[in-house]
Amino acid sequence: MTIEMQVPALAPTPAGPPLAELRNIYVAFGGVHAVEDVTVDLHAGEVVGLVGGNGAGKSTLIRVLSGAHTADSGEVLINGQRVEIRNPRDAKALGIETIYQTLALADNIDAAGNVFLGRELQSRLGSLDDAAMESATRNVMGRLNPRFRNFKTPVKSLSGGQRQSVAIARAVHFNAKILIMDEPTAALGPAETAQVRELVMQLKAEGIGIFLISHDIHDVYDLSDRISVMLQGKLVGTVRKERVTKDEVLAMIIMGKQPGDVTQSDLEELHG
């Protein structure tokens, strides 16, 4: 069932079992296949860009790993072991953290409350330890966004970049092994985007595996070690970044063409 396309530009699998593997994943919504037989993987200390146009199925695919959706069929493997991820709680227990495109913040709760939402610190009496949560949030924020000040206000009143910082702080505070970033820079200005890129490199250096999801190849090309391209719910292919040009990836995204098959007229069409 697996689609192993033996194209030269396809990535050779690095040694050892991958940190995470989504194998032959199918997801359907009311008879429409949003994801059809897709297999992708991710190694420790690696950044895999998952790209495709709107509706290509990349977010749906990755939500299977986040626990936000369950697959209709297919397997999820962590360190080579098959796992059941039924909900976001299961995913987090496996060290999988997600920064959603919508950020998934509770607007009426403050930064510390959001960072620890679902994993609150409690005092010995079993009550919420707000002081400890705030101090931990100040620590992690000091690393991510030192200018962040609004620890006491509901996150509703924060700017887009600040809200993004809260979502990132939540993902990195709990020692994630696998980080999923869905369109992490879509709502950010240039300075904040640079900050996120720097953070990605830093986390990668710490050995975290990162799935970077974007509809725009320019967002992820520089950061990615490998790039998986989806089109209409199917995987076009996975390529090592250094073996392809941006144009070749663009041809994969738009035309579903393998890197070796891109012709001069295709390139003209892409840039037309």
Add this chain to the structure above:
Amino acid sequence: MTATQKTIPGEAAKAPVWRTVANQFLSRPLIVIFVLSIVVASLISPAFLSTRNVFNLLQQSSIIGIISIGMTFVILAAGIDLSVGSVAALGGMIVAILCQDQWPVALAIVAALAAGALLGLAMGSIVALTSVPSFVITLGGLVAIRGLTLLLTDGRPVFGVPEELKFLGAGFIGPVPVVGIIFILVTIAAAVFLRLTRAGRYLYAVGGNADAARLSGVPVMAVVAMTFVVCSTLAAFGGVLLTAWLEVGQPTASAGAELTAIAAVVLGGTSLFGGKGGVFGTFVAVILLSILSNILNLAGVSPYFQQITTGLVLVGTVLLNWFIARRAAPMA
């Protein structure tokens, strides 16, 4: 009113005071209206602030207050529970019937509360598991549970209540009505739960953004079901206390209590969209509603006019909250 008159002379010097008063009014209209109504009431009748009248007010507020505290939980999670009046009547009938059957009072109360909890669990589970609005599910509950309550005795009231139960409903400790103490304790317990526990935090998260809460690992369905269990249990408790107070189990009791409770919660500043508010607001609002009817009684106003006033105060306060939220929004 007296405050503004004092600040008008010497505008320049007194401007900050005037502004402080205005800001206070604009940030907490409920408290200001509450204080104003106390001032007006004590001007109309010196008897208003007598110990006896104050505790009288507390007693009148307590049963609907306990029901409203439960309603606050459901509304904070962005739901609504229309069945509380019927559940209260059922709780009141169960305790009356079981006491007549010579059950120990404590056991009869536990049975009534358990019935409430079970009905809350049933309605809450349906709401949590489906995307059918709680309005519809609990509207079904309102009708069906009232029917069930009437069926218990063929619609007849149950007279005779043992002394221990009477004490809960109509008793006093010193000058303080027992139901009032219970109301205050329930409010404090609810506030501690909402403020200091993980489940309380989850309730706000679910009310604020259920999808974000789910993605953060919050067990959203359990939280939603829990709010209905709390609400129905407190409603049944309110019904038990009403039976204890009136010394009769009345199957038609507490009809319309859901509307009064919702009014109190909204008046107390809890958002019908969920995630914002708390039980202290509800506590103050319940007392305020009692004060309003007390004022109008003292002033000898017709009960029909009292209904009009209550409705207008509710709409006026909510409009004021809306205005404040709108004013604050651009700054956020």
